[in-house]
Amino acid sequence: MKVIVYTDGASRGNPGHGGYGAVLRYISPSGKEHVLELSCGYERTTNNRMELMGVIAALEALKRPCEVELHSDSQYVVNAFNKNWIAGWQARGWKTAAKKPVKNPDLWKRLIAAKEPHDVTFLWVKGHAGHKYNERCDELATVAADKGPRIVDTGFVEGDAD
Template sequence: MNHLVIFTDGGCSGNPGPGGWAYCLVDDAGTLLEERWGAEPQTTNNRMELSATVAALTRVLERSEFQGLPITLYTDSQYVQKGISEWIQAWKNRGWRTSNKEPVKNRDLWEELDRLNSLLVISWRWVKGHAGNPYNERVDRLTQEAIKSLGDAV
């Protein structure tokens, strides 16, 4: 394997509300290597999108066979893709404040994502959600299953 592909998704039933996240790790031949999901009873869509990405990259660092591989990470969240690719440096320069001088929401997850991004070689890609990409559709289904796993919280 010369390259690792990651698909992530997160969502909520209500926003805020019960939420779930999921990721798939895929090799360069398109074979599913691993998938995981998680859920929180009270959260936001953006936190779940970030949680999926942080969980996936943390897992990459845990698996020795992935060390040193370039990664392409697909997300259907422009918040995640633009946040890590375009906005984060300005946030850090302003002391974790937005251009409106408001505190950056989800700072804890952004700081962890920034740390992980600095340890790995990642190409960040946005993919349109619900547009037929098989692995994006898969992580969406897993996210919905994660939310349903909360039972009465939904």
């Protein structure tokens, strides 16, 4: 089963209140398109945390192993997998190449677990460039950030802006 996913995150201030948006698209064998939109707002968070949460929410919504084509305008997310930063961080005990702690390890670990049952290809898409689904994700994320309702980002650490 192939699912095409688009995600985005937003933060009003960094840190500030934020939100994520995700659009999941699946074409059934009969040719019918199925679309699922996800979003959530958070009280105090960062943009990178919301970028990660969009991906996590989309992958956690899948009920069986899928082939996933995941589009994100976050180079932070895409490069972590495509440039194999994740493996280096794990090998160094969640430290960067500069020996500093990796930011958002709670979400990276959750993302790795959410990705595990799936065959995921990460693709970068230029943000705010008129791409229909990226624009929709941006709208979902910003509305969630601005209008809520917003929940607490329990993993956010004050002073850990990205």
